[in-house]
Amino acid sequence: MSGVFCTLDLSKRFGKVNVLDGLNLEVPESSIFGLVGPNGAGKTTTIKVLMNILKPTAGRAEVLGVDSRRLLPADFAQLGYVSENQEMPDWMTVEYFLAYLKPFYPSWDDSRAEELIRQFDLPRRRKLRHLSRGMWMKVSLASSLAYRPRLLVLDEPFSGLDPLVREELIEGLLESAGESTILISSHDLAEIESFASHIGYLDRGRLQFSEEMSSLSARFREIEITVDPPVLVSDEGQWPDHWMRPEATSSVIRFIESRFDPERTMSDVRRLFGEVRHISVTPMPLRAIFVTIARGARTAA
């Protein structure tokens, strides 16, 4: 295995429920990897196994070249973890919290910490329990960026935050993108799309795909064909299986092409429908791709 973080046949079972089912995932160095998937897909569980919060039932996860079950304090000094569900020592003030964490990290950068406090406009003397949710997330992120971790893991960092705070968090993340690999799980696909370099789609504990954002965006297209004269669309079974969510009337056919290649797609269209009067090819936002894949998976199930 290689990469900053990778899993090999990783499984995690809670009672009779298989949350992760032979997951194979690799996060390349210096990438911003968006881990997406519907609720219950296993995103948080994957991250908790990676951070050695949970032990795998089978298979393994490697973080910075170390089996996640054998992560040592020196390894954690290179890892950052921000989660919406994390319990923080809420009696501490922002200032004391950062000062408390500093001796744990040999690479702690005071100037970076100061910069983050200013950038996020954090109230130094306010206790964590008195912070708003957005402010709380910013403290959590600042406490993980101040030591410049090699791998920064964020579990649903944007849920419930207002757009301004999201923007501030993303700005903070992007500033660290050069020096850290970032793994981020989120439902907020619009934000992920704006800065992720790679994307992995998880569903029911299995990785459906994992690839670069540019490649993903390039291979998904919404295609609408108008044929003249109308044709009888009677045998959808002949259509390529990478055409998703096909809809057809007598003269208009719509589908999502999941392996878009201009020449091959046009060749497939001509083979099935002959000459077409009009064809429109529209790039898809990540959200639409996500919904297409999720629905396709449910239909298949």
Added chain:
Amino acid sequence: MHQALHIFKKDVRYLRREISLVWALAAIFVVNDQWWVDLLLIVAAVYLIARVIHAEAIPGDRQFWVTRPYCWKSLVGAKLLFILVFVNFPMFIDQFLLLVINRFPLLPSLPGLLWSQVLLTLVGSVPAGALAAMTSGIGAFIFSILVLLAVGFGTERGAFPGPGRLFPLLETWPFQVEWVRDSIAAVGLAVIALFVLHVQYKTRRTFFSRIFALSGAVVAAVVYVYMPWPAAFAIQSPSKQHLDPSSVQIVLDPKTAKTHSNLSSAEPVYLDVSITVNDVPKGTDLRADALTVTLKSDGGRTWKSGGQDFIGLSENSNGTEVVFRGRGLMNRSFFDREQEQQVTLDASLYLTIFGNPRANTIPLQSIPVNTLDGLQCFVDVFNQLLCRSAFRWPARIVDSDTGSFGRVVSYSPFPASLHLNPIETRGATSGPPLSARVVTITVREPISHFQRDVEVRGLHLKDLVGPTSYSH
């Protein structure tokens, strides 16, 4: 070490109010050692232990610290350091100050003072810390404590009384050897607690720790409840053999035989046994600690004494001969079946010889006066002669001119028992005359523990049974 101190300082800052409370109660305890202050201090100390452990709770998957570069050894070190400094040290200071205030000699009291800290730490603080390490918050911790208290109290009080009592041997140990059972329980508790702390802090396997702790507690409880006390005598007998007791012999006293002819079927049947001990070495004091009796009928049926039978034997000394008399409640069905048959009686008598008497005459006054073996004696406003000692009553028979301070003492070799208040006071059976100005205190130490067995064949069971009313 640096990280441990860093976490320790954080915890001090976090729990400064709770620390102040414990220290305030500890200060009150020195000047007012009422039971309720004792109780409040213990509750506050346990609460503080739970809070400091829960500051970095082990169970759960949301704590911030589990993804930070904490070294588990530093973390557990910080927690233990905190407990030692803010829980055990105030108790050490309390006990030290009580020794000073009560003018006990410090050097002879030092082993007791130190051993008391060991007990408070291993049997008090460490188990409380282990329980906290298996719970995620103070609510779960308090609930666990209440459940444990309920189970412990139920067990201790024999929550299942009656003929089919679940714990037939509980509370039936002779006080002299209870320290053996208590020591086994204490060692078991400490070992379980230390193992749980190790597993929790190193691997955070809470489910495993809970199962282990529960299993360990059940095993320890079973050993505690069902361990027969003769085994304790076997354990402690080799500890004191300063005198060869081989000359001492026992016989079943002929006066044992009693006739009793009007037994209704509902009446309890008591077995009376009198045993005479001969050739007791001169200048020594022989005490019977316990007696076990077994009856075997010719038909092969057996009855063994148990429960409270034959504990607290009466004695009648006559120079080198001592007669011990005891009574046990016999199984009615055995009696009904075998009363016309001949039986064989096997008796084992557990004896201790006290010797090396030392005496010290001290003025009689209301202010305690130091005398032998760490004892202080004084008369109270009711003219009762009282003696007290630090950390435990010495393993000695203590007498005064006019009365004894109790025939039953623990033979524990340890210099302290598990109490917050280090001072134990006993009163003499009778006070000195009002005109007395001095009193002589005599102590005798155990110089030999041994067991003697006797077997008598051909007894008729009916002849051994006494009337219902009986007193030693």
